[in-house]
Amino acid sequence: MLELTILIPLLAGGVIMFFPVTLGRKIMIATGLIHLLLTITAVAGKATPCASKYFSTTPEGLLILLVTSFVFFFISIYASSYMEEVEISSEPIYLGCTMFFLASMSMVALADHIVVLWIAIEATTLMSAPLIFLHRSKTALEATWKYVMICSVGIALALLGCFLIVLSMDLGGVDVPITFSSLAQVAEQLDPIWLKAGFIFLIIGYGTKMGLAPMHTWLPDAHSEAPSPASALLSGALLNCAFLGVYRGHQLLYQAGLGEFSGNILIGFGLLSMLIAAIFIFDQTGYKRMLAYSSIENMGIIAFGVGIGGLATYGAILHLIHHSLIKSSLFLSAGNILLGYGSKLIEKTGNMAKLFPKTFIAFFAGFAGISGFPPFGVFISELLIIMGAFQQGRSLPAIIFIIALIFIFAGASRLVMKMSFGKHEGEILVEEKLIRVLPSYALLFTSFILCVWLPDSLYEIILSAIATVGGGING
Numbered sequence: 020m021l022e023l024t025i026l027i028p029l030l031a032g033g034v035i036m037f038f039p040v041t042l043g044r045k046i047m048i049a050t051g052l053i054h055l056l057l058t059i060t061a062v063a064g065k066a067t068p069c070a071s072k073y074f075s076t077t078p079e080g081l082l083i084l085l086v087t088s089f090v091f092f093f094i095s096i097y098a099s100s101y102m103e104e105v106e107i108s109s110e111p112i113y114l115g116c117t118m119f120f121l122a123s124m125s126m127v128a129l130a131d132h133i134v135v136l137w138i139a140i141e142a143t144t145l146m147s148a149p150l151i152f153l154h155r156s157k158t159a160l161e162a163t164w165k166y167v168m169i170c171s172v173g174i175a176l177a178l179l180g181c182f183l184i185v186l187s188m189d190l191g192g193v194d195v196p197i198t199f200s201s202l203a204q205v206a207e208q209l210d211p212i213w214l215k216a217g218f219i220f221l222i223i224g225y226g227t228k229m230g231l232a233p234m235h236t237w238l239p240d241a242h243s244e245a246p247s248p249a250s251a252l253l254s255g256a257l258l259n260c261a262f263l264g265v266y267r268g269h270q271l272l273y274q275a276g277l278g279e280f281s282g283n284i285l286i287g288f289g290l291l292s293m294l295i296a297a298i299f300i301f302d303q304t305g306y307k308r309m310l311a312y313s314s315i316e317n318m319g320i321i322a323f324g325v326g327i328g329g330l331a332t333y334g335a336i337l338h339l340i341h342h343s344l345i346k347s348s349l350f351l352s353a354g355n356i357l358l359g360y361g362s363k364l365i366e367k368t369g370n371m372a373k374l375f376p377k378t379f380i381a382f383f384a385g386f387a388g389i390s391g392f393p394p395f396g397v398f399i400s401e402l403l404i405i406m407g408a409f410q411q412g413r414s415l416p417a418i419i420f421i422i423a424l425i426f427i428f429a430g431a432s433r434l435v436m437k438m439s440f441g442k443h444e445g446e447i448l449v450e451e452k453l454i455r456v457l458p459s460y461a462l463l464f465t466s467f468i469l470c471v472w473l474p475d476s477l478y479e480i481i482l483s484a485i486a487t488v489g490g491g492i493n494g
Contacts, residue, residue, distance in 0.1 A: 020066065020068075020069050021057075021061050021066045021067055021068040021069075021074065021076065021129060022068060022069055022070060022074065022129070023057055023066075024054055024057050024058060024061070024084065024088075024125040024129070025122050025125045025126050025129070026122075027050060027053060027054060027057070028050055028054060028118045028119070028121040028122040028125065029118070029119065029122040031046055031047070031050040031118045032114075032115045032116070032117070032118030032119040032121075032122065033115070034046075035047065035111065035114045035115050035118060036111045036112065036114070036115040037111070038111070040102070040110045040111060040114070043110070043111060043114045044098070044099035044102065044114065045099070046114075047095045047098070047099065047114055047117060047118065048092075048095045048096055048099060050095075050118060050121075051088075051091050051092040051094075051095040051096075051121075052092060054088050054091065054092070054121065054125070055088045055089060055091075055092045057088075058081075058084050058085050058088040058089075059085075061076060061081060061084065062081050062085055062476060062477075062480070063476070068129060072132065072196065072198070073130065073131060073132045073135045073198075074129040074130060074131055074132075074135070075129070075131035075198075075200055076129070077131070077199075077200075077484075078480045078481075078483035078484035078487075079263060079266055079267075079484040079487075080128045080129055080130075080263065081128070081480055082336070082339075082340075082477075082480050082481065082484055083127070083128040083259050083260060083262075083263050084125060084128035084129065085477075086255075086256070086259060086339070086340055086343045086344075087121070087124050087125065087128065087256040087259065087260070088125075089344075089465070090251070090252070090255040090256055090343055090344065090347045090462065091121055091252065091256065093347070093351075093458040093461055093462055094248050094251050094252055094255070094347060094351065094458065095117075095248075096454070096457075096458050097248055097251075097351050097354070097454075097455055097458040097459075098117070098248035100452060100454045100455050101246070101247065101248055101354055101358070101455060104358050104449050105246070105358070107153060107154075108155075109153070112149060113149070113150060113153055113246075113249075116146055116147070116149045116150055117150065117248075117249075117252070119142075119146040120143065120146040120147050120150065120252065120257075122146075123139055123142035123143045123145075123146045124139075124143055124256055124257065124260050126138075126139035126142065127139040127140055127143065127260040127263060127264075128260065128263065131198045131199055131200055132196075132197060132198050132199075133181050133184065133185075133197045133198070133199065133202075134181060134197065136199075136263075136264060136267065137174070137177060137178055137181055137264075139260075140174060140177070140225065140228060140260060140261060140264055141171075141174045143228075143257055143260060144166070144167060144170045144171065144174065144228070145167075147166075147249070147252070147253065147257060148163050148166060148167050149163075150245055150246070150249035150252075150253075151163045151166055151241050151244055151245040151249065152244075153245070153246055153249070154244070154246070156244070158240075158243075158244055159244040161240070162237075162240035162241050162243065162244040162245075163241075163244070165236070165237050165240055165241070166237045166240070166241045169227060169234070169236060169237040170227060170228050170237060172227070173223065173224045173225070173226070173227025173228055173234060174224055174225075174227075174228065175224070176220050176223050176224035176227075177220060177221055177223075177224025177225050177264065178224070179220045179224075180216075180217045180218065180219070180220030180221035180223075180224055180268070181217070181221075182217075183213050183214075183216045183217035183220060184197075184202075184209075184213070184214060184217040184271070185197060186210070186213045186217075187209040187210040187211075187212075187213035187214040187217060188202075188209060188210075190210035190213060191205075191208045191209045191210045192208070193205050193208050193209060199267050199270070199271065202271055203270070203271065203274050203487075206271055206272075206274035206275035206276075207274070207275055207276060209271075209275055211275065211276075211277060214271070214272060214275055214277065215272070215277060215280055215281075217268070218268045218269070218271075218272050218277075218280075218281050218284070219284070221264065221265065221268040222265050222268065222281075222284060222285070222288065224264075225261045225262075225264035225265045225268075226261070226265060226288060226322075227261075228257075228258075228260075228261035228264075229258055229261035229262050229264075229265060229318050229322075230258055230261075230292070230314055230315050230318045231288045231289075231291075231292050231315075231318055231319065231322060232288070232291045232292040232294075232295035232296075232315060232319070233291065233295070235292065235295065235315045238311050238314065238315060239299075239308045239311040239312060239315075241253065241311075242254065242307050242308065242310065242311035242314070242350075243305055243307045243308045243311065243363060246354070247307075247350050247351060247353050247354025247357060248350075248351070248354065250307060250310075250311075250350040250353070250354075251346075251347040251348075251350035251351055251354075252347075254310070254311070254314045254343075254346045254347065254350060255342075255343040255344070255346050255347030255350070256343065256347075258314060258318055259339060259343060262318065262321060262322075262339070265285075265322070266325065266488075268281065269281045269282070269285065269325060269326075269488055270487045270488055273487070273488045273489060274487070278328070278488065278489060281326075282325075282326040282327070282328055283326065284326070285322045285323065285325055285326030286322075286323055286326035286327060286413070286416055287326075288319070288322050289319040289320065289321070289322035289323030289324075289326060290319065290323060290416060290419055290420065290423070291319070292315050292316065292318060292319025292322065293316050293319040293320065293323070293419075293420065293423035293424070293427070294419075294423055295315065296312045296313065296315045296316035296319065296423075296427055297316070297423045297426035297427045297430065298426075299312050300312045300313070300316075300427055300430040300431055301430040301433075303365070303430075303434065304364055304365055304366065305363045305364055305365065306353055306356065306363065306365050306368070306434065306438060307350075307353055307357075307363050308363075309365075309431060309434055310346065310349055310350060310353060313346070313349075313389060313427070313431065314342075314346060316423070316427050317338065317342045317346070317389070319423075320335070320338055320342075320400075320401065320404065320420075321335045321338055321339050321342070322335075323335070323404065323408075323416070323420060324336075324338060324400075324403075324404040324407065325488065325490075327404065327407050327408050327411055327413055327416075328407070328411060328488065328489045328490060329407050329410060329411055329489065329490060329491060330403055330406055330407035330410060330490075330491070330492060330493070331403065331404045331406075331407025331408055331410075331411070331490075332407070332485040332488060332489070332490025332491075333403060333407075333481065333482075333485055333490055333491065333492050334399075334400045334401070334402070334403030334404035334406075334407060335400070335404060336481050336484060336485055336490075337396055337399060337400040337403065337481070338396075338397060338400035338401065338404070340396070340469065341388070341395060341396035341397045341400060341466050341469070341470075342389070342397065344462045344463070344465050344466040344469075345385050345388045345389045345395065345397065345462070345463065345466050346385075346389060347462050348381060348385045348458075348459040348460075348462040348463050348466075349382065349385040349386070349389065349459075351381075351455070351458055351459045351462075352378050352381045352382040352385060352456075352459050353382070354455070355375065355378040355451050355455055355456070356368060356371070356375065356378060356382070356438075358448065358449040358455075359374070359375055359378070359447045359448060359449055359450070359451065360443075360445070360447070360448070361448045365434055365437060365438055367445070368437075368438045368441075368443060369437065369438065369440075369441035369442050369443030370439075370440065370441065370442060370443040371438050371439050371440075371443075372439050372440055374443065374447055375447070375451055377451050377453070377456040378451050378456060378459075379439060381456060381459035381460055381463065382435075382438075382439075382459075383435070383439055384463055385459070385463060386431065386432075386435045388463065388466060390427075390428050390431065390432070391424065391428075393470075394467055394470055394471070395463075395466050395467060395470060396466050396467075396469055396470040397466075398470075399470060401424065404420070405417055405420065405421065408420065
């Protein structure tokens with residue numbers, strides 16, 4: 020029963036609010052472990068959904084579920100120690116909402132019904148909003164309000180996109196359940212004009228949640244105010260869930276013979292997101308906001324790769340996996356930095372290589388990884404996307420893609436070098452602990468392992484997922 024990946028965290032979230040916080044933290048880690056084991060069982064093909072009218076095990080859904088479950092487990096270990104160092108009056112609410120957040124993201128990954136997918140993505144907004152408001156400051160309230168308002172407007176537009184797809188069914192004389200698997204069988208019969216209109220609203224709606232520019236404005240504020248474990252979840256898992264909504268829409272258009280239309284839109288939003296990140300990352304004063312703009316850049320890279328198609332799609336999916344692993348690690352390291360220096364401002368940090376050596380290694384290695392340096396997988400994924408773009412004759416977009424990568428690296432490296440080797444005369448407030456460093460190391464090590472050895476089952480899932488939009492390793 021695959022729905023257990025939804026029900027177990029949902030049940031745990033309900034009871035965890037009434038337990039002492041020390042027991043609640045242990046339940047959170049145990050739930051994360053059980054969720055990961057259930058997910059591995061599903062990936063192995065030994066668990067199927069009971070409510071097959073609404074849920075299914077698609078390759079892309081299983082991939083998102085696996086990435087979400089994996090990063091959640093390590094984030095939960097880190098969070099249990101992080102919470103001991105910060106004063107939070109409502110930790111049971113945080114723990115409960117974290118469980119509900121995991122349940123809603125699992126629902127997104129398994130949803131096959133168009134409306135169920137929409138409900139699940141809307142639920143992720145409602146479940147994650149309390150995590151941003153945890154410190155109850157004025158800026159946290161502003162960031163939470165901005166997050167809820169912008170994402171809700173985006174989700175409303177996505178609902179309109181769902182209605183337009185249903186309208187394309189009516190005009191095409193199609194009478195099947197409104198599930199993605201059913202629509203894929205009759206995609207060529209759908210009315211093309213309203214199907215295109217539906218995709219435009221889907222990418223604006225779900226793209227808002229994904230962090231694509233120019234709908235990205237909630238993301239830097241939310242990441243800056245949320246506790247670091249929540250930021251790691253938002254960037255490492257939530258953005259993928261929103262991407263899944265866009266990807267399902269692109270699949271439908273590709274199967275209807277309109278893949279070039281949706282692909283060009285994805286390329287446009289992808290490049291715009293990268294250019295916006297390249298411009299704004301230069302002037303960032305906070306390291307968490309810097310990481311947030313990096314997330315906008317990487318969502319742009321994924322959208323660009325999927326829009327290009329062929330080999331670039333394979334690179335885009337690899338990029339999704341490695342971005343989740345490395346960015347989650349970076350936000351966990353950012354949590355250690357915040358505890359140690361007591362400030363989110365870059366100018367309040369410095370000399371991290373000497374004062375915070377274990378965290379420095381994780382943070383600097385994460386920066387190298389997310390910037391596309393070998394041996395991390397982002398190097399391979401970005402190389403595949405560039406090669407795929409040239410193979411498809413998209414030379415100009417490929418050149419813009421490369422220029423944006425160079426500008427973003429230049430902007431971020433200046434800030435990271437200052438944090439790592441710049442002067443710092445203040446005191447360290449909280450010393451680093453091994454338990455708050457090991458999860459970062461584990462996520463980075465996983466990225467490195469996947470770079471040199473990709474398990475056959477994972478490789479087959481990726482190939483199956485990209486085949487539905489014309490992707491493949493042979494271009």
